[in-house]
Amino acid sequence: MGCGNAMKYYDVSMMVSKDMQVYKNKPEKKPIFKIASDFDQGSSHETQVDLNLHSGTHMDFPLHMIKDGQTSDALELSRLIRKVKVFDMTHVKDGIDKEDLEKLVIDKDDFVLFKTTNSFEDTFNFKFIYLKNSGAKYLAQKKINGVGIDALGIERDQSGHPTHKILFESDIYIIEGLRLKDVKEDEYFMYALPIKMPDADALLLSVILVE
Amino acid sequence: MGCGNAMKYYDVSMMVSKDMQVYKNKPEKKPIFKIASDFDQGSSHETQVDLNLHSGTHMDFPLHMIKDGQTSDALELSRLIRKVKVFDMTHVKDGIDKEDLEKLVIDKDDFVLFKTTNSFEDTFNFKFIYLKNSGAKYLAQKKINGVGIDALGIERDQSGHPTHKILFESDIYIIEGLRLKDVKEDEYFMYALPIKMPDADALLLSVILVE
Numbered sequence: 001m002g003c004g005n006a007m008k009y010y011d012v013s014m015m016v017s018k019d020m021q022v023y024k025n026k027p028e029k030k031p032i033f034k035i036a037s038d039f040d041q042g043s044s045h046e047t048q049v050d051l052n053l054h055s056g057t058h059m060d061f062p063l064h065m066i067k068d069g070q071t072s073d074a075l076e077l078s079r080l081i082r083k084v085k086v087f088d089m090t091h092v093k094d095g096i097d098k099e100d101l102e103k104l105v106i107d108k109d110d111f112v113l114f115k116t117t118n119s120f121e122d123t124f125n126f127k128f129i130y131l132k133n134s135g136a137k138y139l140a141q142k143k144i145n146g147v148g149i150d151a152l153g154i155e156r157d158q159s160g161h162p163t164h165k166i167l168f169e170s171d172i173y174i175i176e177g178l179r180l181k182d183v184k185e186d187e188y189f190m191y192a193l194p195i196k197m198p199d200a201d202a203l204l205l206s207v208i209l210v211e
Numbered sequence: 212m213g214c215g216n217a218m219k220y221y222d223v224s225m226m227v228s229k230d231m232q233v234y235k236n237k238p239e240k241k242p243i244f245k246i247a248s249d250f251d252q253g254s255s256h257e258t259q260v261d262l263n264l265h266s267g268t269h270m271d272f273p274l275h276m277i278k279d280g281q282t283s284d285a286l287e288l289s290r291l292i293r294k295v296k297v298f299d300m301t302h303v304k305d306g307i308d309k310e311d312l313e314k315l316v317i318d319k320d321d322f323v324l325f326k327t328t329n330s331f332e333d334t335f336n337f338k339f340i341y342l343k344n345s346g347a348k349y350l351a352q353k354k355i356n357g358v359g360i361d362a363l364g365i366e367r368d369q370s371g372h373p374t375h376k377i378l379f380e381s382d383i384y385i386i387e388g389l390r391l392k393d394v395k396e397d398e399y400f401m402y403a404l405p406i407k408m409p410d411a412d413a414l415l416l417s418v419i420l421v422e
Binding site for chain 2: 056
């Protein structure tokens with residue numbers, strides 16, 4: 001099993017905690033932890049968590065933005081276990097647009113991850129860097145396989161959520177909530193493993209990038 | 212990245228659903244899914260889940276059975292990304308004991324996964340196959356690194372939870388809730404990736420075994 005020897009990898013998932021950053025700081029989006037059992041009540045300690053599936057590092061499915069859209073039932077795990085290209089977009093202000101992407105080597109079937117200044121912030125920034133409508137269209141024309149970003153949303157402040165919809169309509173997988181601070185621009189092998197749930201609009205992911 | 216080419220892997224995680232098997236069929240242990248937002252109320256569809264961290268495929272930490280025991284804060288991810296040995300124990304009735312283990316090649320620092328008849332049952336069996344006290348002692352003497360089983364508990368019907376305690380006191384990682392039906396006895400490379408949470412008595416895992 002040679003590929004396992006001296007393997008270097010990066011853990012690019014977010015910690016899920018009661019104080020974690022959540023979209024627009026909405027209190028109802030904070031995970032709630034409860035003690036289901038402890039040693040005063042029983043003979044074991046068990047924790048229960050109540051959380052939104054769009055918390056932390058996760059994958060969106062079309063139902064998230066499209067009525068009657070596909071859900072996690074359509075998941076193809078092999079699309080989350082594959083080569084990816086990480087692009088350093090820390091120079092981008094506001095959002096990633098077509099012009100930013102035209103400078104990159106992006107090919108058909110690529111899975112691209114965008115490292116932005118978001119990765120250096122642990123609190124929610126209402127002006128987080130996102131993928132603009134024009135960038136989503138460009139990626140759809142390129143027929144990429146998937147895209148990941150280090151924000152809790154792949155877009156903001158675009159009426160009707162065109163970035164999500166363009167990507168979903170082109171069957172492009174969307175990963176949100178990555179933490180790419182320690183990862184430099186390069187190619188990696190990604191293991192983005194979901195907690196599988198049926199018929200869901202999102203799935204929690206744990207993601208590593210292998211060098 | 213040669214090790215990624217034509218890679219064959221097995222997804223050995225359990226689906227987390229409202230109808231999934233839970234320990235002793237206790238209703239309070241069933242995950243509860245709620246719609247946090249839909250297209251009648253807003254512009255996106257979001258699901259919330261309330262679940263016990265010992266649901267489905269997960270890792271136990273010492274706090275689960277030992278007052279003031281270590282929690283997920285002590286997690287070393289590298290111990291979950293490594294070579295494992297899957298042993299076919301489908302011949303075992305009741306529980307795995309020392310005599311069953313003496314027949315196997317188990318070395319110091321191994322991570323062993325036990326495939327039992329549990330993997331062929333999708334409903335909770337009150338007489339699930341477990342690791343007996345004598346088996347846990349044997350593994351502790353061998354100084355293994357971790358053990359996984361295809362039951363929601365690594366033990367049952369043992370007063371004081373000695374199997375858990377022996378393993379925890381020997382710093383042996385415990386994975387529960389694996390699904391090994393399709394995996395034959397052999398060595399694999401395991402990626403057991405957790406949804407990271409602070410100070411927890413368990414973490415949800417998504418696990419693949421690479422051939």
